[in-house]
Every structure is written in structure tokens, then in C-alpha cells.
Amino acid sequence: GQNIDQPTEMTATEGAIVQINCTYQTSGFNGLFWYQQHAGEAPTFLSYNVLDGLEEKGRFSSFLSRSKGYSYLLLKELQMKDSASYLCATNTGFQKLVFGTGTRLLVSP
Amino acid sequence: GAVVSQHPSWVICKSGTSVKIECRSLDFQATTMFWYRQFPKQSLMLMATSNEGSKATYEQGVEKDKFLINHASLTLSTLTVTSAHPEDSSFYICSARVSGRASDTQYFGPGTRLTVL
Numbered sequence: 001g002q003n004i005d006q007p008t009e010m011t012a013t014e015g016a017i018v019q020i021n022c023t024y025q026t027s028g029f030n031g032l033f034w035y036q037q038h039a040g041e042a043p044t045f046l047s048y049n050v051l052d053g054l055e056e057k058g059r060f061s062s063f064l065s066r067s068k069g070y071s072y073l074l075l076k077e078l079q080m081k082d083s084a085s086y087l088c089a090t091n092t093g094f095q096k097l098v099f100g101t102g103t104r105l106l107v108s109p
Numbered sequence: 110g111a112v113v114s115q116h117p118s119w120v121i122c123k124s125g126t127s128v129k130i131e132c133r134s135l136d137f138q139a140t141t142m143f144w145y146r147q148f149p150k151q152s153l154m155l156m157a158t159s160n161e162g163s164k165a166t167y168e169q170g171v172e173k174d175k176f177l178i179n180h181a182s183l184t185l186s187t188l189t190v191t192s193a194h195p196e197d198s199s200f201y202i203c204s205a206r207v208s209g210r211a212s213d214t215q216y217f218g219p220g221t222r223l224t225v226l
Binding site: 033035040041042043044045048087096097098099100101102 | 143151152153154155158200202214215216217218219220222
């Protein structure tokens, strides 16, 4: 079966750092994706991890531990525009993505 | 690159009518496209995988006769919601996998919001 867990909501202040965790249990694993989705819009690709370790891309970094079934997305220097939902998704093979329920992040001044 | 468009962006229809949603890859060829549905405050649920030139593969619980998918070319897939009912009201999003990329990154269209009265 497929099971992906993320916190439902998180709040943070502008300029701060926030870490969004994702744990997964899937029958197949071929990489983990993070997407950002603003309300009423389609998801936009943020990052992809297939090997263990940290991938840094500007203000956003993503970490993966395959042995622990764990990933996190780290957002630095938070801006108001970062208020959005962040979706963790695993590639289970056969080109399919399985999405978590998403974490709604609210950034306040 | 890797731009995906959807049309229409929103549609309101009466119960019992059919609605067609188009998904196009604008600057690349997509042998595989995916159709998702998203209800308010929920995550994306994969409905079906659309393969160019062959029948779509539907996820468990998705009625293939109700959600007709056609992938006639490498840049166009269509989803037709037949005999739509209010419970079909949702945000429908397509995505396309860029051929040849090992990461299987999917690029999403802007979505179509369907409201069935």
C-alpha cells in the first residue's frame, strides 16, 4: 500500500526558517518530489531526491533518508509569498506519483 | 520549457451534461499524461494515466465509462466527464511527463475547476 504523512498546517514568521517533514511507506520507491501549490492553482515543481542526502536549491533544500522513509523540505528566509501548500510525493515506479495530503504553510509578518 | 496548458480554466455546467477538458504540452512531446482530481483542502488523487495511441489506465475506483480519456497525439490529451453530477465538481489537473528524463518529473497544467449545478 501507499502511505504518505505530512503535518496538516504550519505557521512561521517572515525571515524565519521552517522545516516540513514527510514520512512515507510505499510498495515501490523511485524518488521523492516536493511541489508547491498556491490556492486554486496547479502544483509547481520544487525538488527531486532519489539518493540519500541534502539537495540545496536557493532558499529551498530537500533531504531524503531512504532507510528511514523520511524526507524534509527546508525553507529559509521565509517570504510572505511562500504561504502555500507543500506536497510531498513519491515516485512508486511505472511513472506514477503518490501525493501526501499536503502541508499548508502560513507565513505571517 | 516544459509548459502544460489546460482548457478551459473553469466551467459551470448543468447536471447530466458532458464536459471536455483539454491538456496540451506546449513545447515538448509527452508520451504519457496524467489526470488528477483534487477536492477542497485535499491532496491530488491520480485518476488515470493517459498513453499516446493506447487506452488509458484507470486507478481503482475511477469509472472509465464516466471519465473518458483520449490521447490522440503526443501533445494533447482530453478528459471528458460524461453525465456530470454535482459530486463531480472538483479541480481537475493534468500533468505530463517529459520523455527521456530519468527523474520522471511531472509538469502540471494550471487546472480546470468544474462546477456541476
